[in-house]
Amino acid sequence: MTISIPPSSSDQSKKLQPEGWLRYFSFSLDHKVIGIQYLVCGFIFYLIGGALASAIRIELVSPISDFMPRDVYNQVLTLHGTIMIFLWIVPVVNGAFGNYLIPFYVGARDMAFPRLNAVAFWMIPPAGLLLISSYFINGAAQSGWTAYPPLSITTPAAGQLIWILSVLLLGGSSIFGGINFIATILKLRRPGLRLMQLPMYCWAILGTSILVVLSTPVLAGTLVLLSFDIVAHTGFFNPTLGGNVVVYQHLFWFYSHPAVYIMVLPAFGLVSEILPVHSRKPLFGYTTMVYSIMAIVVLGFLVWAHHMFTSGTPPWMRLFFTIATSFIAVPTGIKFFNWVATLWGGKISINSAVLFSCGFIVNFVLGGITGVALAQVPFDVHAHDTYFVVAHFHYIVYGGSVFVIFSSIYHWYPKFTGRMLNDSIGKLHFALTFIGFNLCFAPQHWLGLNGMPRRVAEYDPQFIFFNQISSVGALIMAISTLPFLWNVINSAFTGPLAGDNPWSALTPEWLTSSPPPIENWEGEAPLVSKPYGYGENPEKPNLTSNILSDQSNSDSEEDEVKK
Amino acid sequence: MTTLTQNEQSSQVKHDQDSEHGDYRMFGLATFLVADAMTFAGFFAAYLTYKAVNPLLPDAIYELELPLPTLNTILLLVSSATFHRAGKALHSNNADRCQRWLLVTASLGIAFLASQMLEYFTLPFGLTDNVFASTFYALTGFHGLHVTLGAIMILIVWWQARSPNGRITEQNTFPLEAAELYWHFVDGIWVILFIILYLL
Numbered sequence A: 001m002t003i004s005i006p007p008s009s010s011d012q013s014k015k016l017q018p019e020g021w022l023r024y025f026s027f028s029l030d031h032k033v034i035g036i037q038y039l040v041c042g043f044i045f046y047l048i049g050g051a052l053a054s055a056i057r058i059e060l061v062s063p064i065s066d067f068m069p070r071d072v073y074n075q076v077l078t079l080h081g082t083i084m085i086f087l088w089i090v091p092v093v094n095g096a097f098g099n100y101l102i103p104f105y106v107g108a109r110d111m112a113f114p115r116l117n118a119v120a121f122w123m124i125p126p127a128g129l130l131l132i133s134s135y136f137i138n139g140a141a142q143s144g145w146t147a148y149p150p151l152s153i154t155t156p157a158a159g160q161l162i163w164i165l166s167v168l169l170l171g172g173s174s175i176f177g178g179i180n181f182i183a184t185i186l187k188l189r190r191p192g193l194r195l196m197q198l199p200m201y202c203w204a205i206l207g208t209s210i211l212v213v214l215s216t217p218v219l220a221g222t223l224v225l226l227s228f229d230i231v232a233h234t235g236f237f238n239p240t241l242g243g244n245v246v247v248y249q250h251l252f253w254f255y256s257h258p259a260v261y262i263m264v265l266p267a268f269g270l271v272s273e274i275l276p277v278h279s280r281k282p283l284f285g286y287t288t289m290v291y292s293i294m295a296i297v298v299l300g301f302l303v304w305a306h307h308m309f310t311s312g313t314p315p316w317m318r319l320f321f322t323i324a325t326s327f328i329a330v331p332t333g334i335k336f337f338n339w340v341a342t343l344w345g346g347k348i349s350i351n352s353a354v355l356f357s358c359g360f361i362v363n364f365v366l367g368g369i370t371g372v373a374l375a376q377v378p379f380d381v382h383a384h385d386t387y388f389v390v391a392h393f394h395y396i397v398y399g400g401s402v403f404v405i406f407s408s409i410y411h412w413y414p415k416f417t418g419r420m421l422n423d424s425i426g427k428l429h430f431a432l433t434f435i436g437f438n439l440c441f442a443p444q445h446w447l448g449l450n451g452m453p454r455r456v457a458e459y460d461p462q463f464i465f466f467n468q469i470s471s472v473g474a475l476i477m478a479i480s481t482l483p484f485l486w487n488v489i490n491s492a493f494t495g496p497l498a499g500d501n502p503w504s505a506l507t508p509e510w511l512t513s514s515p516p517p518i519e520n521w522e523g524e525a526p527l528v529s530k531p532y533g534y535g536e537n538p539e540k541p542n543l544t545s546n547i548l549s550d551q552s553n554s555d556s557e558e559d560e561v562k563k
Numbered sequence B: 001m002t003t004l005t006q007n008e009q010s011s012q013v014k015h016d017q018d019s020e021h022g023d024y025r026m027f028g029l030a031t032f033l034v035a036d037a038m039t040f041a042g043f044f045a046a047y048l049t050y051k052a053v054n055p056l057l058p059d060a061i062y063e064l065e066l067p068l069p070t071l072n073t074i075l076l077l078v079s080s081a082t083f084h085r086a087g088k089a090l091h092s093n094n095a096d097r098c099q100r101w102l103l104v105t106a107s108l109g110i111a112f113l114a115s116q117m118l119e120y121f122t123l124p125f126g127l128t129d130n131v132f133a134s135t136f137y138a139l140t141g142f143h144g145l146h147v148t149l150g151a152i153m154i155l156i157v158w159w160q161a162r163s164p165n166g167r168i169t170e171q172n173t174f175p176l177e178a179a180e181l182y183w184h185f186v187d188g189i190w191v192i193l194f195i196i197l198y199l200l
């Protein structure tokens, strides 16, 4: 019995889409085009968010507020956080790589709902432009990415309302994306492909999408209530009208703790794809990886109040959330050891993709350790709202997720464009990023432990030295973007041709041309039953041995029985 | 591996083939409704927390009247049943009956909205009086918005189910089934809302 998925004929409209460069500016339904749209759009917002970060670090070179007025500092800080989270990391680790890779991994020709997919992407650029335009209209929001009331109710209303509208749009886009991923992974799998044969990134995206679908609506509802407080003068979160700010914090963190996993779980998945390829070894502990992803999804919903230890939470609540939060370290630790074990004894090629992935592992461990420390109430009451927290989450969102995004770009660029990136420039990029990043954020641990509060434009002169080191680090990070930009632009035209499978990888996206044809495979979709089958002959893996028709799939298992 | 697992695998293949033909739009809608339910869950959680930690002064407490909301509950529950009837009629290819039941369903929905409005006008508190008033209007208003959308959807389905030229037929039942699932969902939310807001 051979099952094949014929190229779909129903979606004739796809053939009417524009060709060439123009299609990236169109309402394309092709999941690969949409993936690239997410990636490039996200990167442009990353550059804007990075410019804002530079402005923050310039302000903090000196202890007085001299580079920009204080309210502008607050606006810049709010825009920086909102852009980096909602317009760069979330859309790129989910939307960009998810859209490009998931249909390949499940053996489909597109996502389950191509039209919804395009709608979800095209909600993002307007939302981002709206957010940024608020700065020029009447001043952007000033209450940080958390928009805590009463600050968000008492600061100028126009900017805050535009902020809410923009985040609602981005949340909607994210929910549509999540629904699409869940349907694609659970319902669109190629016949014969079992769940436990899927590449790890599918599991990561499935877990993330569950988080997105269950938590984002709560944020949306909360922000609607907040906007009522601002516009209609209701008192949901306004203590002077009988409301309760802590209710906002609960609802907000019920979304936003899962949101930190929405930013990092897909990165876990991407690393799990990259490391086996470049160390020529199977992914270590596949099953434990799957279970730890699901454990993180469940626990992720039970830890939110660790952000509220200083909000007058009752002791039993503190105890519960400390314990639950500490438990998350277990599945996270399992994943960490699995990556190390995957590398262990492998034939590792030291290229830019591997370097960024290893950088991720190092940074993520440091961020995880400070996270567990912050989960302990006696420590957190001292460190809360200081630069220690800033250091903690930048080690995870930048040192973790952003490092993985770069690693993934080095890994999949040949597939996206058909050309190789220059690896020496890539290594230079890695060195600058790694050094700049650690120089920028390591000193902030010290600053926080010594009492420097976050989100303030001025600080005590005793903190000058470490703040200046931090700003030098930020400068190096800004510079590190230049070789990267030059590399991706220049290589698109002059890079050496990549061929179908430059890394001799086994996952399905490499079993087609680079860039792939419009419906992913010329013929029928391959059935990849062992995406990590690098074990047998690490020097020259037999690339076709794991592509089986269904008949030979059961045959080969019979062979195993005989052995 | 044993022969047993091999059999298991071939049945798996068969199963996957089935889902390949299956309609996953319904699955997508169900996922969306889960998300929607979480929005309500957030509102309910907020309401219950206010109740627990922000008690009003005794003279500000107002006991909600039950007759109108009870009538509303009955209207919605009956409308769920009539929608089910419409679906059955469509499956037995009886477009006229289907259309009649859809019209009944839509009218019940609109009657619900009218009676909800009536309740709003008779209540002695306004949106901004206190957090309970605000949460009450936010929850019932958000639910009413769902009913409004549902009623519009039913009327569209009604129009498309007309006999000679309609797009909704025995072969294409998805729009009707989607609207029906949504409508049952909105009814279910109302029952929870009724218990939490009016009875607790």
Ligand code: HEM
Binding pocket: A146, A260, A261, A263, A264, A306, A307, A325, A326, A328, A329, A332, A368, A369, A370, A371, A372, A373, A374, A375, A376, A380, A383, A384, A385, A389, A392, A393, A396, A397
């Ligand atoms: C081992 C896992 C982790 C633990 C135990 C942990 C623990 C914590 C705790 C207790 C806080 C609150 C600190 C405070 O405000 O006083 C915190 C803040 C934060 N964490 Fe983590 N964390 C972990 C992993 C992560 C991950 C994976 C991410 C992101 C991808 C992340 C992102 C954040 C962010 C953004 C904040 C600050 C939020 C804000 O107030 O602006 N954390 N973490």
Ligand SMILES: [Cu+2]
Binding pocket: A256, A257, A260, A303, A304, A306, A307
């Ligand atoms: Cu958290």
